[in-house]
Amino acid sequence: MQDIDERARLPRDWSDVEGWNRYYRDLLADGRDYTWRADMRFLGHAYSLGRRVWFAGCGVALAPILYRDAGLDVLATDISTVAVERQQQRHQRPRKPDGDAVIRELLREHELPEEPERPGSFEARVHDFTEGPPARERDLVINARAFQGLSPDAMNRAARSHHDALRAGGHAIFDTNNVQGERRTAIEDALIGAGFYIPGNASERWYRERLAETGIVHIMILGRPRIPGRGQYPEDEFEQRAREDQAILDRFTDEYRARCAAENDEVQRVLNERARRVAIVVYNTG
Ligand SMILES: C[S@@+](CC[C@H](N)C(=O)[O-])C[C@H]1O[C@@H](n2cnc3c(N)ncnc32)[C@H](O)[C@@H]1O
Numbered sequence: 001m002q003d004i005d006e007r008a009r010l011p012r013d014w015s016d017v018e019g020w021n022r023y024y025r026d027l028l029a030d031g032r033d034y035t036w037r038a039d040m041r042f043l044g045h046a047y048s049l050g051r052r053v054w055f056a057g058c059g060v061a062l063a064p065i066l067y068r069d070a071g072l073d074v075l076a077t078d079i080s081t082v083a084v085e086r087q088q089q090r091h092q093r094p095r096k097p098d099g100d101a102v103i104r105e106l107l108r109e110h111e112l113p114e115e116p117e118r119p120g121s122f123e124a125r126v127h128d129f130t131e132g133p134p135a136r137e138r139d140l141v142i143n144a145r146a147f148q149g150l151s152p153d154a155m156n157r158a159a160r161s162h163h164d165a166l167r168a169g170g171h172a173i174f175d176t177n178n179v180q181g182e183r184r185t186a187i188e189d190a191l192i193g194a195g196f197y198i199p200g201n202a203s204e205r206w207y208r209e210r211l212a213e214t215g216i217v218h219i220m221i222l223g224r225p226r227i228p229g230r231g232q233y234p235e236d237e238f239e240q241r242a243r244e245d246q247a248i249l250d251r252f253t254d255e256y257r258a259r260c261a262a263e264n265d266e267v268q269r270v271l272n273e274r275a276r277r278v279a280i281v282v283y284n285t286g
Pocket residue numbers: 010014015020037056057058059060061077078079080083127128129130143144145146147
């Protein structure tokens with residue numbers, strides 16, 4: 001199979017609506033439905049908060065329609081008309097005969113009641129989230145890989161829209177891919193500037209700053225600093241110097257963990273109070 005990235009390229013400028021339309025036309029050209037975008041990791045999170053979920057920058061992901069089938073009230077938006085049309089087509093299509101079994105299985109996996117209490121609802125529409133929220137009083141916003149590529153100004157405006165779309169105590173999940181170092185700080189600054197509370201952020205920043213001060217090139221994988229395979233040392237010195245530098249990076253681990261534990265009381269208090277809008281940034285690597 002031809003690689004997806006060879007066939008369809010993301011626009012460099014994320015405000016380029018026609019670029020996104022072209023991307024999705026190329027991606028959908030083979031007529032297949034992109035079930036590999038059926039990311040259901042946050043279904044339990046949605047159930048725990050309420051039923052009103054906004055998928056911001058939904059693209060052609062399958063998740064929004066599956067959340068509807070799981071009994072949630074879904075609003076899916078994107079600046080790409082092509083992506084939104086695909087979402088609307090899915091909503092209008094009759095459900096597949098095996099659809100209920102798939103949803104039951106998903107709910108079981110998430111340890112949720114196997115029959116949705118009531119049918120979900122669905123709306124997909126074109127919307128630019130740098131221009132304000134598409135709705136208010138949402139319980140959860142899911143932004144999957146539709147934040148990290150925004151320009152600094154667009155990111156600040158988008159952060160405010162995500163914040164203002166939520167009810168007090170609502171959560172916004174920003175799922176990202178291969179975002180490291182200062183780019184993480186830029187995302188978090190935009191979210192905090194918009195009024196979000198990010199659980200555990202003081203400890204994360206302390207850790208990120210200490211690691212950066214070492215000057216050792218590293219990437220975070222599953223929350224741990226790792227030396228990338230090549231680049232910063234001569235080939236013949238790689239093994240020894242990487243080992244030494246990894247040991248330097250690892251010196252901060254204990255204090256980082258202690259800081260996380262100390263911060264946890266405040267995190268629990270803020271989450272329990274349900275007054276602040278909460279942003280959760282998920283950093284995926286790979
Ligand atoms: C990398 S794609 C991710 C799509 C989808 N969430 C997924 O995980 O497959 C980024 C999406 O963000 C959308 N986007 C970019 N800027 C936007 C904006 N200002 N308002 C709404 N959507 C935007 C794009 O059209 C695109 O669909």
